[in-house]
Amino acid sequence: MERQDLFLMNTYVAEYTIRSSSLTQAWLLRLNALLPTLRMGELFKVTVLQRSVSFEFEGWVQVNRCSLVATSSDLEGFSYLVRKDFESHTLSDEHGFDGRSEPTLDVAPKLFGLMPRGAHIENSSPLYPFELSEKEFLWAKNVTRLYEEAKQNQWSADIDIDWAAIPDLDPVIETAICQVMTYLAENEFSALYIPGKFLSKISPYYMELVMFLGTIIYDEARHIEAFSRRANAKKIGLQYSTTATQRSLYSLFIEKDYFKTSFLLHVLGEGTFLDLLDFLIKYAPDPVTKKIVTLAKKDEQRHVNYGLVHVKALVQANPKRIAYLKEAVDSRKVYLDEMNQDNELLLSSLAILAGGSDEEGYALGYERVQQLKKRMGENRVRRMIECGFDEETAKEISMSHTANFM
Amino acid sequence: MASLMVGVVAYDPKVVLIWEIIRDYAKEKKFDLDYVLFSNYETQVQALLDKKVDLAWNTNVAWLRTKKRAPFAEALLMRDSDVDFTSMFIAHEDSNIQTLEDLKNKRVCFGSGDSAQAFILPAYYLKEQGLEPNRDYTMNRVDSDLGKHGDTGRSEYDILEKLKNNEYDAIALATSTWMRMIELGLSGSSLRPFYKSRGYSHCNFTNITPNVSYVNEFVEFMLGMDTQRSDITKMMEMEALSKWVKTGEYELQGYNELEQAMEWLNLF
Numbered sequence: 001m002e003r004q005d006l007f008l009m010n011t012y013v014a015e016y017t018i019r020s021s022s023l024t025q026a027w028l029l030r031l032n033a034l035l036p037t038l039r040m041g042e043l044f045k046v047t048v049l050q051r052s053v054s055f056e057f058e059g060w061v062q063v064n065r066c067s068l069v070a071t072s073s074d075l076e077g078f079s080y081l082v083r084k085d086f087e088s089h090t091l092s093d094e095h096g097f098d099g100r101s102e103p104t105l106d107v108a109p110k111l112f113g114l115m116p117r118g119a120h121i122e123n124s125s126p127l128y129p130f131e132l133s134e135k136e137f138l139w140a141k142n143v144t145r146l147y148e149e150a151k152q153n154q155w156s157a158d159i160d161i162d163w164a165a166i167p168d169l170d171p172v173i174e175t176a177i178c179q180v181m182t183y184l185a186e187n188e189f190s191a192l193y194i195p196g197k198f199l200s201k202i203s204p205y206y207m208e209l210v211m212f213l214g215t216i217i218y219d220e221a222r223h224i225e226a227f228s229r230r231a232n233a234k235k236i237g238l239q240y241s242t243t244a245t246q247r248s249l250y251s252l253f254i255e256k257d258y259f260k261t262s263f264l265l266h267v268l269g270e271g272t273f274l275d276l277l278d279f280l281i282k283y284a285p286d287p288v289t290k291k292i293v294t295l296a297k298k299d300e301q302r303h304v305n306y307g308l309v310h311v312k313a314l315v316q317a318n319p320k321r322i323a324y325l326k327e328a329v330d331s332r333k334v335y336l337d338e339m340n341q342d343n344e345l346l347l348s349s350l351a352i353l354a355g356g357s358d359e360e361g362y363a364l365g366y367e368r369v370q371q372l373k374k375r376m377g378e379n380r381v382r383r384m385i386e387c388g389f390d391e392e393t394a395k396e397i398s399m400s401h402t403a404n405f406m
Numbered sequence: 407m408a409s410l411m412v413g414v415v416a417y418d419p420k421v422v423l424i425w426e427i428i429r430d431y432a433k434e435k436k437f438d439l440d441y442v443l444f445s446n447y448e449t450q451v452q453a454l455l456d457k458k459v460d461l462a463w464n465t466n467v468a469w470l471r472t473k474k475r476a477p478f479a480e481a482l483l484m485r486d487s488d489v490d491f492t493s494m495f496i497a498h499e500d501s502n503i504q505t506l507e508d509l510k511n512k513r514v515c516f517g518s519g520d521s522a523q524a525f526i527l528p529a530y531y532l533k534e535q536g537l538e539p540n541r542d543y544t545m546n547r548v549d550s551d552l553g554k555h556g557d558t559g560r561s562e563y564d565i566l567e568k569l570k571n572n573e574y575d576a577i578a579l580a581t582s583t584w585m586r587m588i589e590l591g592l593s594g595s596s597l598r599p600f601y602k603s604r605g606y607s608h609c610n611f612t613n614i615t616p617n618v619s620y621v622n623e624f625v626e627f628m629l630g631m632d633t634q635r636s637d638i639t640k641m642m643e644m645e646a647l648s649k650w651v652k653t654g655e656y657e658l659q660g661y662n663e664l665e666q667a668m669e670w671l672n673l674f
Contacts, residue, residue: 021499022598028588055494055602056588059581062490065648085486086648087634111636124639 007045007072007081014044017077023056031060036122040087043069049077089120097207099144108133108203117205130203136317137259140310144208146302150215153302155295157226166233166288172357173285176349179239180280181231183346184296185224186241187273187406190249191303192220194265198258212306219299226292233288244343248404251332259314259321260328266307268329268397269406270300271383275376276405283354283368308387315388322389326397333400341403376405409440410620412611413450413459416443417557420644427641437627446553447520451475454614461624464612465555466522467673470665472612474674481610481658482625485647487582489657490605493523493531494584496569497576499598506535506601512575515546515565520673521556522606522664524565528578530667531603546574559583563592570594582646607660610653625652 014034018027031046038044048054054077061068061082070081090111095101096118103117110133113125132138140146169177195213202210231238252269255261277297284290315321347369354372355365377398384394414425425441432439442459444450447468454462455475461482464472473479497503503512509532517524525547529539539545548568550561562579566587569577581602587593611628613621628650631638642648651657668674 022593022595023588025588025591025593028585032589052499052598052600055581055599056584058602059492059494059585059599062487062492063582063585063646065487065646090634123634123636124643125636126640127636 007070007079012043012045012081013038015046016044017047017049018053018057019049021050021052023053023060028060032064035064035066035084036088038084039091040084043081043083045079045081047077047079051078054078054080087123089122091120092118094118097211099148102144103135103139103206103208105205106135108135108205112203112205114204117207128203130201132198132202132258133205135206136314138202138206138209138310140209140306140313142305142309143212146306147208147212147215149302150212150219150299153298155222157222157229157292160295161226161229161292162288163229163233165286166230167286168234169285170357171236172352174234174236175239176352176357177285177289178231178236179345179349180353181227182239182241183245183343183349185227185231185238186245186249187269187404188220188223188227190252190406191265191270192217192224194252194261197253198261201258216303216306219303223296223299226296230289230292240345242343242345243339244341245346245404247336247339248341248402248406251335251402252406255328255332257328259311260325262307263311263325264328264332265406266303267311267383267387268380268401270303270307271380272376272401272405273300274304275372275379279350279354279368279372283350285353304383308383312387319388322393326393329397329400332402336402343404409438410461410624411459412439412441413444413453413462414441415447415450415463415465415554415557416445417551417554424641424645427637431631431638432627435627435630437623439624439627447471447555448553454612457615460613460615460618460620462612464610465557466606466608466610466661466664467520467526467555467668469610469612470661470668471674472614476614478616479612479614480621481653481661482613482621483611483628483650484607484609484653484657485645486649486651487647488608488610489651489660491523491608491660492581492605493528493578493603494581494599495528495576495578495601496566496584496597496599498569498572499596501575503576504600506532506537508600509537509543509576511543513544513546513573515548515568515574515577517547517561517565517577517579518549518552518554518556519547520552520554521561522608522667523580523583524556524562524578526667526671526673527603527606527664530663530670531601533670556580559586563587566592569597576600604663605660606663607653607657610657 020027034044046057048057057080065086066082066084068080069083072079094104094117096116108130111121111125111127113121113128195216199210199213204210228238252264255264274297277293277300280293281290284293350369351362351365354368355361380398380401381394384397385391414421429439429441447465450462451468451472453459454472469481503509516528519525537543548561548564550564551558562583565577568574584599633639633649
């Protein structure tokens with residue numbers, strides 16, 4: 001085919017006419033910005049009106065790793081048909097976040113930046129060390145829905161809590177509240193840091209999960225704020241942190257495996273917390289505290305729901321993974337057993353809230369705390385069975401779960 | 407067997423980054439390759455002739471000097487951007503300089519004396535038009551970074567300033583440098599290229615030892631680079647190529663004019 005014919009045919013995908021008398025910085029930007037939008041081998045046409053610009057444009061073609069396919073000149077000026085000779089981007093045919101689409105790949109692309117799924121990555125982009133890139137070990141079917149729920153159920157410790165309505169309580173009761181709030185805030189720090197620790201390792205390809213973990217982090221921030229403010233609302237203020245709680249949180253904090261952590265934190269830890277929060281909803285002495293723990297529980301339920309679906313899918317795909325999770329609980333128990341696991345300050349405060357501070361009331365409260373622990377154990381077993389564990393293993397794991405609840 | 411040693415001139419800190427990527431990639435592909443940095447091309451050429459390195463990544467000037475002294479010298483491989491490299495002459499738009507002939511009795515400033523693109527070839531283009539230096543026009547030069555054969559481009563930026571200050575009527579530089587100047591906003595609104603040269607060949611990997619097995623292995627390794635990989639793409643962007651190409655007949659002919667120019671200027 002005659003090269004001239006190429007101009008007549010519809011062979012090019014873009015066309016520019018440069019009227020200025022030099023290749024300006026602005027034109028250079030425009031031409032440079034055209035290249036990423038073209039695929040290797042695609043043609044574009046440029047007409048320049050001035051000879052000096054044609055020198056420059058030919059230079060641009062050479063420097064930018066393109067080649068001249070055809071040239072022509074007439075009264076109009078000089079026309080060039082240019083081919084892009086390299087591939088600059090890897091195209092994605094996926095949809096990004098739209099509330100419906102799921103990531104389609106089992107393993108996130110190795111070359112993937114801090115960008116939404118569906119964007120086209122430039123091939124010379126750096127390789128991020130996203131260690132968590134396998135869908136199976138990250139994804140849960142319900143994660144997009146949970147993200148939507150998280151958005152709809154946002155609450156504010158400023159707007160939704162009537163801090164002025166906290167009554168002046170008996171100092172013993174108020175102190176018990178403050179101790180419980182201190183303990184809750186400690187645990188919520190754990191629930192904030194742990195997803196945060198893994199977040200930076202997850203490929204943004206799984207953007208819905210990344211965004212959902214973002215909501216968890218903010219949920220926990222809000223809980224920490226609300227629990228701390230409740231403790232500080234009256235004269236007594238934040239109380240004692242304990243080695244028992246810190247050792248339990250530490251043993252979770254150092255766990256490196258995301259799947260194990262998801263099980264320990266969301267299923268066992270936050271799952272157990274649901275029962276604890278129920279207990280506080282029932283026995284909290286004032287409506288403000290009741291409201292705080294009620295709102296917090298709703299958030300925690302979402303976190304548990306992610307863990308349940310996530311763990312269930314992995315266990316269903318390979319039931320041998322139950323042994324892997326049990327091993328995580330067992331090795332944690334070995335560490336925790338080195339010292340007393342019980343947080344007496346917490347248990348005693350719960351007893352006071354549930355029964356009272358006099359001898360009789362305290363004994364009743366103590367009994368109620370014992371029942372709480374039993375219920376926590378039963379519900380842990382139930383949740384594990386829901387995930388596909390056999391009852392016997394579920395009971396063993398439940399027995400080995402931290403006495404700190406989380 | 408010892409590693410295949412490639413000599414490379416360190417004209418910019420990025421040279422180390424480029425060659426670290428190539429070396430890492432070679433290691434991954436079980437190709438035993440290493441590099442040695444030289445501060446200038448003269449030392450590198452001598453090291454190649456003394457067989458202290460196996461191959462050298464040479465400018466066109468370094469290649470021709472090697473070829474003069476080593477009968478079996480062969481150019482193996484180039485960047486695609488080394489083929490049909492061009493130079494330009496630039497003048498003020500309102501200077502009435504439209505062609506090379508218009509430079510008669512004018513003041514022309516070139517870049518470094520060892521730069522093919524900013525001095526040797528442009529001066530030769532004028533000679534071809536019958537313009538002898540310091541007879542038909544005033545020849546001036548800014549010798550920045552001698553030994554780097556114009557790789558740093560510094561002399562071209564230096565003479566651009568002089569043209570802007572009207573110290574000279576025209577300057578010569580590489581088209582790629584002019585593109586960079588436009589990008590950086592240095593090209594000024596009144597400066598125009600009035601001449602662009604024919605294409606000529608630029609750098610190549612030079613071998614001087616006949617019948618050695620590593621030559622083919624090296625060429626295959628370089629041509630086989632996975633251009634989809636992020637590290638290789640990055641290296642290629644830094645080194646300004648989209649692919650490596652074998653030096654063939656056409657590419658070799660691209661050195662002929664420079665050879666004549668260097669003979670004329672006594673640069674061998």
